[in-house]
Amino acid sequence: MFNINLASRPFWNLPAFVISVVIFALITLAVTFMNGRTLYRVLTGSEETRTAIASLQKDIAGLDAENEQLRKEIASVDTRRLAYEIDTLNTIIGARALSWSTLLDHVEEVLPNKVRIISLSPSPLEDGVLLSMNCLTESHTGMLDLIDALHNSPNFSNPTPTGLQDQEAGVPEGRKFGLRVTYKPGPV
Amino acid sequence: MTILTILREHRVYWLPTALLLLLNLVLFVGYHYVFFGKIRAEWNRRAQLEGTLEVKKHENQQLNATLASQKRAQESLAQFYERINTKEHRLTLLLAHLDDLTRQAGLIPHAWGFGEDKPERFLPVTAFEISFPLEGTYANVRKLLHFLELSEQFITVSNISLREAGELGQNVKLTLGLVTYFHEDLPEEETQRPPARRRPRS
Numbered sequence: 001m002f003n004i005n006l007a008s009r010p011f012w013n014l015p016a017f018v019i020s021v022v023i024f025a026l027i028t029l030a031v032t033f034m035n036g037r038t039l040y041r042v043l044t045g046s047e048e049t050r051t052a053i054a055s056l057q058k059d060i061a062g063l064d065a066e067n068e069q070l071r072k073e074i075a076s077v078d079t080r081r082l083a084y085e086i087d088t089l090n091t092i093i094g095a096r097a098l099s100w101s102t103l104l105d106h107v108e109e110v111l112p113n114k115v116r117i118i119s120l121s122p123s124p125l126e127d128g129v130l131l132s133m134n135c136l137t138e139s140h141t142g143m144l145d146l147i148d149a150l151h152n153s154p155n156f157s158n159p160t161p162t163g164l165q166d167q168e169a170g171v172p173e174g175r176k177f178g179l180r181v182t183y184k185p186g187p188v
Numbered sequence: 189m190t191i192l193t194i195l196r197e198h199r200v201y202w203l204p205t206a207l208l209l210l211l212n213l214v215l216f217v218g219y220h221y222v223f224f225g226k227i228r229a230e231w232n233r234r235a236q237l238e239g240t241l242e243v244k245k246h247e248n249q250q251l252n253a254t255l256a257s258q259k260r261a262q263e264s265l266a267q268f269y270e271r272i273n274t275k276e277h278r279l280t281l282l283l284a285h286l287d288d289l290t291r292q293a294g295l296i297p298h299a300w301g302f303g304e305d306k307p308e309r310f311l312p313v314t315a316f317e318i319s320f321p322l323e324g325t326y327a328n329v330r331k332l333l334h335f336l337e338l339s340e341q342f343i344t345v346s347n348i349s350l351r352e353a354g355e356l357g358q359n360v361k362l363t364l365g366l367v368t369y370f371h372e373d374l375p376e377e378e379t380q381r382p383p384a385r386r387r388p389r390s
Contacts, residue, residue, distance in 0.1 A: 018201075021198075021202050024206075025205045028205045032208060032212050038219075045227070049227070049230045049234055052234055053230065056237035056241055060240055063245065067247055070248070074258065077262070082258065082262070098344075100337060101333055116350070117350060119347060119348065120347060
């Protein structure tokens with residue numbers, strides 16, 4: 001390959017050149033390989049992306065149609081009326097769920113000796129029961145004793161008197177009074 | 189003697205390699221400018237569509253949940269209306285049942301009072317009040333209240349009024365107020381009117 005006739009041509013130190021050319025060739029081959037691989041990936045990846053886009057568009061269109069159908073079904077129900085209906089019936093069911101046995105147990109626990117209950121009437125609240133009670137007592141302090149006892153009970157809160165009549169107001173048995181109190185039957 | 193001479197005399201070794209590298213550069217620049225812009229746009233579009241799909245899926249889940257809850261509510265209402273039934277089907281059974289319960293509790297009501305039908309506004313439900321005076325021991329009254337609580341009939345004790353209380357251990361006289369509900373068809377004028385949301389009494 002190389003002319004090594006030292007007589008006819010000067011001696012050139014070629015190994016450095018040869019090594020450089022070999023390194024250059026190797027780098028070029030590596031770059032070519034990487035370029036080719038990138039080009040392949042670009043072409044096949046692009047195809048895959050387009051397929052994925054088409055699939056996504058199809059899925060979105062399907063979901064759009066399904067959501068539209070669901071919206072129509074939801075809109076066909078009068079939600080406001082339904083909510084009102086449920087709300088009202090929950091109140092009715094709540095009143096049915098009140099345990100009178102437990103209520104009477106709790107009332108008995110707080111009722112002072114000289115006070116008798118004439119009537120009990122509950123009406124449901126959002127978080128308990130509003131209890132209206134009318135009572136009779138012979139004692140001057142009967143109503144106050146009952147209010148104190150209700151205050152001290154964990155099942156009752158906010159006792160408020162609604163009226164008081166004594167013998168001079170036409171109650172021969174003693175004093176008649178009314179109370180309104182919030183009752184919470186929950187576990188204590 | 190310079191490097192240029194060496195390169196010129198031995199160009200057959202490096203020139204093809206250099207040309208190949210040049211070709212690589214041209215290709216790289218080419219598809220960088222020609223393809224990559226397009227590919228990046230496709231990637232962006234894909235990412236955007238994936239985001240949109242997620243949003244739609246979330247929306248779909250919410251709508252399905254809303255619809256399911258509507259259906260559950262409607263089923264619960266239907267079950268409740270089936271339970272309270274119509275007055276025509278349940279009234280006589282209810283009265284016989286109440287009579288049984290009071291007798292089982294050792295109390296005998298000698299008079300019964302019935303209220304007017306009170307339709308609940310905007311609801312296919314009518315409230316019906318029943319009251320009767322009772323005389324018996326306090327234990328008997330507690331027993332009756334307990335029976336009423338356990339009853340399968342939808343009866344609510346609305347109030348208890350003492351008419352006369354004897355000494356301890358003696359009979360008490362009281363009036364028991366009950367209310368029950370019947371399922372009735374809603375009057376025509378109330379089917380269209382949107383009701384205001386009910387607020388609990390306080």
